[in-house]
Amino acid sequence: MSDRDVLLRATIHYYCFQGFYRSMQNAALEGIRIYPGDEKFRFYYGVSLIFENRTQESIRELEAICEEKEISLGCLLALIHSHKKCKVIDKEEVTKLEAKLKENRKQATDMQLYYSALFLLFINRADQAKDYIERMLKVSPSSHDGYMLKGWQILMSDSDTVDSSALHLFEEASKNNDPEAILGKAKYFEKNASFLSGVETLNQTIVLFPSFIPSFIEKMKLLVPLKDWDQVIDCATRALSLDRHCIEAKRYLIFHCLAWVGNEDEALTKLADLISSMELREPKNAALFFQTGKLFSRLVESKLRATFLEQSNAEYYCELGFQSILTGKLNDAQRHYKNARKADEHSVDAMVGLLHCALLEDDPSASEQIETMQEFHKSTGMGVQGKGAREIFPFLDKIVFYQWEELRVRLLSLILFIIIIAKHKLGFQYYLALEPDLVMNVVKLYLRHGPLEPLKQGQPLPNAIIQAKEILLIQSCPMAILHLHCVYFRILQRNFKTAAQAIENALSYNFQIRLNIVRENFEYILVKVAILKNDANYEEALKIFKGAIANLSSRRKPSSTVSEKITLTLEMVEVNTLLYQNNEASRLLQDLLNEFKGTAEEARILIGSATLAESKGDIEEALSLLRNIRIEHDDIFVKSREKMAEIYLKYRKDRRLYAACYREILDKIPQIPSYLMLGDAYMNILEPEKAIEVYEQALKKNHKNGALISKVGQELLKTHQFDKAVTYYKAAVKTSGQNEFRYDLSYLLFRMRRYKEAQDVITNALEVLERQNKDLAGLELEAKLVHLLAQVQLHTEQKNKAISTLQRAQTTHAKVMRKVSVERPDSLTEQKKIAVEICSQLAEQLVANNKDFKQAVNAYKEALNYDENNVKVRLPIDKHLD
Secondary structure (H helix, E strand, C coil): CCHHHHHHHHHHHHHHHHCCHHHHHHHHHHHHHHCCCCCHHHHHHHHHHHHCCCHHHHHHHHHHHCCCCCCHHHHHHHHHHHHHCCCCCCHHHHHHHHHHHHHHHCCCCHHHHHHHHHHHHHCCCHHHHHHHHHHHHHHCCCCHHHHHHHHHHHHCCCCCCCCCHHHHHHHHHHHHCCHHHHHHHHHHHHHCCCHHHHHHHHHHHHHHCCCCHHHHHHHHHHHCCCCCHHHHHHHHHHHHHHCCCCHHHHHHHHHHHHHHHCCHHHHHHHHHHHHHHHHHHCCCCHHHHHHHHHHCCCCHHHHHHHHHHCCCCHHHHHHHHHHHHHCCCHHHHHHHHHHHHHHCCCCHHHHHHHHHHHHHCCCCCHHHHHHHHHHHHHHHCCCCCCHHHHHHHHHHHHCCCCCHHHHHHHHHHHHHHHHHHHCCCCCHHHHHHHCHHHHHHHHHHHHHCCCCCCCCCCCCCCHHHHHHHHHHCCCCCCCHHHHHHHHHHHHHCCCHHHHHHHHHHHHHCCHHHHHHHHHHCHHHHHHHHHHHHHCCCHHHHHHHHHHHHHHHHHCCCHHHHHHHHHHHHHHHHHHHHHCCCHHHHHHHHHHHHHHHCCCCCHHHHHHHHHHHHHHCCCHHHHHHHHHCCCCCCHHHHHHHHHHHHHHHHHHCCCHHHHHHHHHHHHHHCCCHHHHHHHHHHHHHCCCHHHHHHHHHHHHHHCCCCHHHHHHHHHHHHHCCCHHHHHHHHHHHHHHHCCHHHHHHHHHHHHHCCCHHHHHHHHHHHHHHHHCCCCCHHHHHHHHHHHHHHHHHHHHCCCHHHHHHHHHHHHHHHHHHHHHHHHHCHHHHHHHHHHHHHHHHHHHHHHHHHHCCHHHHHHHHHHHHHHCCCCHHHHHHHHHHHC
């Protein structure tokens, strides 16, 4: 084949695999024009018609070339597939075609098998294609086309990573510089997260075939996870110079504006141009319009186009309904969800969407819809999961049958899903799968069950806040609201200086937010005032509160407005108290009580009144108000008893009544967090035996709860019950099976100088890790275990083994550092300290035992890479270099 023929074939295959079927069709027509006698291009043309649902046209085209020898078998498969896609299936014709296929397959040539396997790969039937490919390679063992197909078949398997056999196959196939084989190599590197190797491979294709657009598109995809946005823009520009309607180039430029720069205005100017190109190049590609519209939420028109093209697709209607909710068009949303139910009466997403609309409208029928959904889930064996379930998460803790503990269990599966997505490469599929609105809804639920005020110095973050923070640190869109929540976490940790810097970052992403933030954004008001309060700028804080409350009346959602008004007023009360304006604070509280007497919000106001009474020194009044708060509102009841406990301990020094408040919480709400609160209370008043007893009671209710197990173990160590702690950790390893407790056990044994036992536990833990797929947590645990093993060896005169073990720890921790910088950048400083410790210890041992100054200097230099100003590391380098 000529270079032009090879490029044309590679382009057609690429467009088909990527789902650009009209582009595939146009390339096939160009092939028919240039090579009128080559029937493979008519085959490609006929196949492209199938993907555009033009089944009758595809059948006519394929029947006309069905007797052509090389493509006959592939045509039969395509005809069968096309007939089965018809609204009315000609079963007799399908039977005839299947019989003919079975007969012809017996004596098939290598090229007949090639086009058959290729078509099966086109329709994503990699398992079926495998049989044809293996038969082809038996007929023609050295076929480069066979190697290439086999490589693609392996790549299209469901596994997250691909073994090196695919790479070897593509290397064999690319000996003739086939661009498709080189693309395959790049795809192999992409799937194994070797993005730099993939870019280098694609550079080879660009040099050989500078007009081959797929090379630039694939290079863009690999540069995004590397965050090399300058090169992404350069590749997009070069692709557009070759084809001014290149859809992928335009999508990545918009993607850059939205997901990285955060410039929505610039993105909007590019969107209309993208839609025009899509309508010109892919006018019947419903999936492309749907995916693009879903990715760029502003593209409502593209979703309308998707539903117009495929009116039987319930998923498209559901997504359009969700977008209508985002734009406040509830009537349109209900209409779209009802259309989805018509298209698929069993659509869970449509059912949840209608419930979402009912909840937003405070529709009394919402509770009935919830019961209906529960019955539906029971009858189908499904849970409230699925894409559609994201929409009602913000409301779930307001629904009677959901308690927070039950809800948190349901959210765990979503959090795991989000964490898994975070490991994927940055790109379109990452953001489509991540769904930032889902992330935000989960975070908001956790925040609702966290504290409303900054913690006391040294007080640890509650679990709800930690989990919410972990989710937000995943690299989703740089939306201002995400940064506002990160500011909130810094305030809870009393990092007010960094919070002030972060709030400027939040505002930098959207000029419109800068203009209207005080009037519109509740989260901003709270974090801004917290910073002002820390700076003792109380007058400015009061101005912001007054302006915010004045603007609440213009809000559309009365339920959220009530909650926000109470929160803002209670904050104003606190600021007035700080300004010694107690009369104004009392007036504000009394007005609130008069307005919300007998409502669900009254209990919150009573806590505010108790706090004011405490500030006036009227302790009896404060306690009396708090005692009046009953169990009807779990979270408020808990806060009231916590406040009572604080008063008893602070003003009356009464440890018995302090603990009794937490005992009452446990009696009324017998859940795991209540046990933890009571246990922590006993620890706070130095009664560790009672604390351990309470923790153990909680463990009986949930013996696999890792946080509880850790809690008991830590308290046993604090009370110096080491032998009991060893027995306890051994039992924890046996019952929970969690490898983290093997580390805790081995570290405890090491501290007790029971080195042989410690080494056995570490070895066992490392063997367990070897059998697991290691994510960041797994790599961190491995690094800790290996480092601890080195300490054991150093204490048992195994110096040479200790050096090799430290080298392993160094290598493993380097992997941790690479992952941490992407997945959990907030812990980078801590991990750098560990890396410096490992490198320094390795260098010391190399000098002390092997006199290997060269390797020692290299280890010290690596430590300096993590902390270049570390004097303890720099001094030994200077010494040994001298």
